[in-house]
Amino acid sequence: MSSSAPLVPGKVWLVGAGPGDPDLLTLRAARLIMRAGLIVHDGLVDPAILAMASPSTRLVSVAKYRARHTMAQEEINALLVREALAGRDVVRLKGGDPFIFGRGGEEAEACRAAGVPVEVVPGISAAIGAAAAAQLPLTHRRAASVVSFVAGQCKGLTDQNWAGLAGVGRTLVIYMGVATAEAIAEKLIADGLSPQMPVAVIENATRPTMRVLRASLAGLPALVAARKVKSPAVIVIGEVCAEPETEVLRELALEAVQ
Secondary structure, three states: OOOOOOOOOOOEEEEEOEOOOHHHOOHHHHHHHHHOOEEEEOOOOOHHHHOOOOOOOEEEEOOEEOOEEOOOHHHHHHHHHHHHHOOOOEEEEEOEOOOOOOOHHHHHHHHHHOOOOEEEEOOOOHHHHHHHHOOOOOOEOOOEEEEEEEEOOOOOHHHOOOOOOOEOEEEEEEEOOOOOHHHHHHHHHHOOOOOOOEEEEEEOOOOOOOEEEEEEOOOHHHHHHHOOOOOOEEEEEOHHHOOOOOHHHHHHHHHHHO
């Protein structure tokens, strides 16, 4: 009596889709998308990127929105493992980079625990892509030598210690901070950051609908409300966000002509 050979598991690729513009995909990401049989994707992945897939590709959305998730993270982990153990290769497509607020680490752990081969394909993070599109340097020789990334939408926001992450010579980039902009401003000001610290909000970075909005830290909540800012958006806080006519950039311009 013969027994069938054990099923060889498929592979999971955790792929960064970048900030939105398909031209900012890595070559490896683009190739995987175009040949994928199954793509499990986030809601932040631009439709133009999904359109690169074959018409025969099975697309599964696991979009997450504030207070409403298509699928809990544990269910997403189980989906990737289940499909791979059934012998199917899976492209897990994430906005930005899988390992920067993308929960890619959790998904990789779940795959490894189940004996599923997994590979990470990095992408341009939302912060880096947004700053580049807005021509806003996150570090600057005369303004900032340190940059930090934090999540603005998570449990216990007011209890988190952000001391030293923002201020003179430092840039703070906040992901998922639109809905909590007021609490963020209050928290940073209470920690001693100047209410006049420049802030930039970059919405829909690298896409045709991109907006770059500027305010002071104290004016951040009013800006978000008045301009009806919606995700995806990142908030950048620091002297690098100052308008070009500020003292720092004026001094640089004078140096250039001397």
